[in-house]
Amino acid sequence: MARTHSLVYALLIGLACTACAQRxxxxxxxxxxxxQPYTLGPGDKLRVIVFSQDNLSNIYAVDAQGRITMPLIGTIPATGRTTTDLAKLIEQKLRSSYLREPRVTVEVETYRxxxxxxxxxxxxxxxxxxxxxxxxxxxxxxxxxxxxxxxxxxxxxxxxxxxxxxxxxxxxxxxxxxxxxxxxxxx
Incomplete structure (x- = not known):
């Protein structure tokens, strides 16, 4: 019986010391x-500037599916991309159909x-x-x-x-x- 009490006390003291120890x-x-550089995700608000195209420049929110929607080019996947990567993708989409030499800048307006x-x-x-x-x-x-x-x-x-x-x-x-x-x- 005394041995059981000693074992219980030793166990309690060991637990107390473990709890006090700094991890x-x-x-x-x-x-x-x-x-890694900051990557975009749902909840971010982005300022997209298309130089010399005021009607395309605006603030766009990354939706729950991780996309932004812009006039002329529609939805663009943004999640997991950096602002530089997204700017290049927007330039590519604008160049393929609407503008000769688009220049795009993307900045984070408000973080998620x-x-x-x-x-x-x-x-x-x-x-x-x-x-x-x-x-x-x-x-x-x-x-x-x-x-x-x-x-x-x-x-x-x-x-x-x-x-x-x-x-x-x-x-x-x-x-x-x-x-x-x-x-x-x-x-």
Whole structure:
């Protein structure tokens, strides 16, 4: 009987020590993949400028299917492309039927939102702000809840067509479309 109690106490002490131990951030999950330029996705709003063609220049939203719709050339797939790639595709479509030497520029007018869940005052969807970190995202969501782990967060991100999840410090940069999860602390 005494041996069972000793085993239970040892197990409880071991669990308590494990809970108190600092885990190393798994930022390597994101670093292991090659750095890639920003790619467009649903929710982005784009400023498309076709030089000398004011009737084609406008702000276009990337729809839920990942496309934009422009006059004369119709729908164009945008998801997964950079702004430069999309500009070249629009030039190609305009050149094939309507303009001799079209020059197109595409800029991101408004980035798609980020999402924050878990131990924050107000979970939800928020507009992305350039230069944002996990810490600023928490501030936008009203701050930490009383039970929040204030040392790290979990980010879910699409990279290269794959969903990647990693634990990161609060100073880690956030990208448009990221989902941030703040977990509850142990003690």
């Amino acid at each position: 190393q951030p798994a930022v390597e999950v994101f670093r292991a993949l090659p750095s 939102p980020f999402f924050i869940l878990g131990e924050v005052q107000s979970s939800g969807q928020y507009p992305f702000v350039s230069g944002m970190t996990v810490q600023t995202a928490v501030a936008i969501a009203g701050g930490f809840s009383p039970r929040a782990n204030q040392n790290e967060a979990e980010i879910t991100r699409q990279l290269g067509g794959k969903v990647v999840i990693g634990t990161v410090p609060l100073t880690y940069p956030v990208q448009p479309g990221d989902t941030i999860m703040l977990k509850e602390r142990w003690f």
